[in-house]
Amino acid sequence: MSRAALIDDLRAKVRQLEGRPQVASLTVHPALSGMLDLQVGHAYTVDSATLAMLVMAGPSSHDGAWCAVVGADDFGMEAAQSFGVDLERTVLVPDPGEDWLAVVAALVDVVSVVVVAGRDISARDAQRMAARLYERQSIIIAWDGAWPRARAHVRLTDVVWHGVERGSGHLQSRQATIEVQQVGRPAARRRFWLPDGDQQVRAVESLAPRLRSVG
Numbered sequence: 001m002s003r004a005a006l007i008d009d010l011r012a013k014v015r016q017l018e019g020r021p022q023v024a025s026l027t028v029h030p031a032l033s034g035m036l037d038l039q040v041g042h043a044y045t046v047d048s049a050t051l052a053m054l055v056m057a058g059p060s061s062h063d064g065a066w067c068a069v070v071g072a073d074d075f076g077m078e079a080a081q082s083f084g085v086d087l088e089r090t091v092l093v094p095d096p097g098e099d100w101l102a103v104v105a106a107l108v109d110v111v112s113v114v115v116v117a118g119r120d121i122s123a124r125d126a127q128r129m130a131a132r133l134y135e136r137q138s139i140i141i142a143w144d145g146a147w148p149r150a151r152a153h154v155r156l157t158d159v160v161w162h163g164v165e166r167g168s169g170h171l172q173s174r175q176a177t178i179e180v181q182q183v184g185r186p187a188a189r190r191r192f193w194l195p196d197g198d199q200q201v202r203a204v205e206s207l208a209p210r211l212r213s214v215g
Contacts, residue, residue: 027062041134065112072117152182
């Protein structure tokens, strides 16, 4: 599909979608509660597909928001679904072409959450896009790309896989630290299972020592 045809198709979807309610913020995944606020009209950067899915999952599963993923031909839809992303309300544009920014702008008119993979944007274009995001009450998640004036930066550190024994076996679970640097707030860090052995996302609980009764 040509770029012009793609944009026309996206604009056609606008007429098919129900009107979006006026909102100031979108719901975050429970794992990110207290760490990240998703305010409409802003961009957020993430450094991994896992975080892109996790940030998408809150608005998708709790707000019924439409989402789009641009420029990620290897985006794991099954993994996204396991985080809570509604695939029936997700638009995929694996190859937006050279004029990718026009495609992103068209998507912002259609959906609430747009994930942009592997693209850098100039400060001038980022400012223009911010005005559009505010008008349309959408957010952008910049995955593995530079996005000036992003409201928050979310990254994954200290990743440890579990389930491999002596060079054989299967990867069953993963622990990692999520770090959020948000404008106007101190950095927040929390350790998670991403996922645990039951394929669930949850915080790593620090086990307090048990008290032994005496007497």
